[in-house]
Amino acid sequence: MTDATPMISVQHAHRRFGTFAALDDVSLDIPRGQLTSLLGPSGSGKSTLLRAVAGLDDLDDGTVTIAGRDVTGVSPQKRGIGFVFQHYAAFKHMTVRDNVAFGLSIRRRPKAEIAKKVDDLLEIVGLAGFQHRYPAQLSGGQRQRMALARALAVDPEVLLLDEPFGALDAKVRAELRLWLRRLHQEVHVTTVLVTHDQEEALDISDRIAVLHQGRIQQVGTPEELYDHPASTFVMTFLGHVSTIAGRLVRPHDVVLERLPEGTATPALPELAAVGTVRRVVRLGFEVRVELVDEATGGELVAQLTRGEVDDLHLLEGDRVVARATRVPDLPPVDTRTATRTAPAETTAQGAVADPGPPVAVGVGA
Numbered sequence: 001m002t003d004a005t006p007m008i009s010v011q012h013a014h015r016r017f018g019t020f021a022a023l024d025d026v027s028l029d030i031p032r033g034q035l036t037s038l039l040g041p042s043g044s045g046k047s048t049l050l051r052a053v054a055g056l057d058d059l060d061d062g063t064v065t066i067a068g069r070d071v072t073g074v075s076p077q078k079r080g081i082g083f084v085f086q087h088y089a090a091f092k093h094m095t096v097r098d099n100v101a102f103g104l105s106i107r108r109r110p111k112a113e114i115a116k117k118v119d120d121l122l123e124i125v126g127l128a129g130f131q132h133r134y135p136a137q138l139s140g141g142q143r144q145r146m147a148l149a150r151a152l153a154v155d156p157e158v159l160l161l162d163e164p165f166g167a168l169d170a171k172v173r174a175e176l177r178l179w180l181r182r183l184h185q186e187v188h189v190t191t192v193l194v195t196h197d198q199e200e201a202l203d204i205s206d207r208i209a210v211l212h213q214g215r216i217q218q219v220g221t222p223e224e225l226y227d228h229p230a231s232t233f234v235m236t237f238l239g240h241v242s243t244i245a246g247r248l249v250r251p252h253d254v255v256l257e258r259l260p261e262g263t264a265t266p267a268l269p270e271l272a273a274v275g276t277v278r279r280v281v282r283l284g285f286e287v288r289v290e291l292v293d294e295a296t297g298g299e300l301v302a303q304l305t306r307g308e309v310d311d312l313h314l315l316e317g318d319r320v321v322a323r324a325t326r327v328p329d330l331p332p333v334d335t336r337t338a339t340r341t342a343p344a345e346t347t348a349q350g351a352v353a354d355p356g357p358p359v360a361v362g363v364g365a
């Protein structure tokens with residue numbers, strides 16, 4: 001196997017539950033040493049795909065290769081993987097130390113080797129002082145870090161994480177996300193993370209595979225997906241979007257210019273609309289300005305800095321010209337209807353993707 005060989009390769013994976021296709025011809029290569037996220041809405045097939053890689057679930061059709069070895073049909077224990085789920089089932093009667101050592105103990109590794117390895121891992125996951133505690137004496141975040149240490153103990157070639165921080169509150173999630181990124185830089189094990197949280201995926205991943213209705217929609221770096229979404233679905237799933245002059249635009253790619261009171265509607269440049277301020281929401285450094293598009297009655301959102309909003313003296317009821325400074329190259333949106341279904345589009349992988357969900361256009365979402 002060369003360095004260019006993908007660490008994990010899934011080819012033409014199909015998985016049906018009754019007549020429902022949870023995976024519909026999914027092919028995905030995951031490079032060695034990287035952190036790849038499987039991102040998609042609930043029910044899109046992320047966990048089914050991860051479970052197929054882990055060997056916890058069989059495919060109806062297709063193959064899974066890990067480190068150049070076809071492991072389709074091979075048991076999870078023989079795949080060289082470690083995994084962590086949202087609700088980690090720790091051994092309640094064992095200390096943190098014994099939980100982390102478990103995989104090594106059953107492999108009958110020498111005691112000194114186990115002790116050293118566990119010490120190192122507890123240090124890495126920041127639980128060095130907690131080794132004699134029992135799982136019930138840990139916080140949710142600490143328990144998930146213990147789970148990661150336990151999964152890493154046996155030197156897996158691949159680490160599979162299914163919403164590992166899903167049950168934790170937003171602040172702890174954000175901390176653990178940062179921590180996982182740093183851990184990955186240190187340990188460099190090929191990692192696949194299932195998440196439905198676009199912010200988490202954009203923040204933490206080297207690459208993201210976006211899934212929808214059992215199919216891969218696009219695969220790329222966070223920048224590639226954000227700057228060049230392959231479809232309306234990918235663009236809308238990665239963050240809030242509005243429509244200006246029939247084009248989808250992100251809130252921070254909208255600039256506002258105030259129209260003095262009593263001004264007639266001006267001739268508009270390309271990619272611009274006249275809007276009335278409905279609400280100004282201060283979110284710390286950033287300010288979200290919610291507008292109503294005068295022509296369509298639809299909602300338009302601009303994200304500005306506090307300074308920009310103060311300079312504009314924007315108040316509810318003010319009229320502004322909203323101009324898009326940047327629009328991804330997507331098919332134009334039909335503004336004659338309030339909602340539409342995105343047409344079938346070609347994904348980055350060249351396959352024809354299924355239609356996206358109905359996309360709200362010009363309605364207060």
Ligand SMILES: Nc1ncnc2c1ncn2[C@@H]1O[C@H](COP(=O)(O)OP(=O)(O)OP(=O)(O)O)[C@@H](O)[C@H]1O
Pocket residue numbers: 017022040041042043044045046047048049196
């Ligand atoms: N054992 C099963 N029996 C029947 N249907 C299943 C089974 N497992 C999964 N499904 C269905 O397959 C689809 C994909 O499920 P999957 O768990 O992969 O989605 P997901 O993207 O991980 O969603 P979530 O983020 O909600 O966990 C869902 O519609 C789910 O209901």
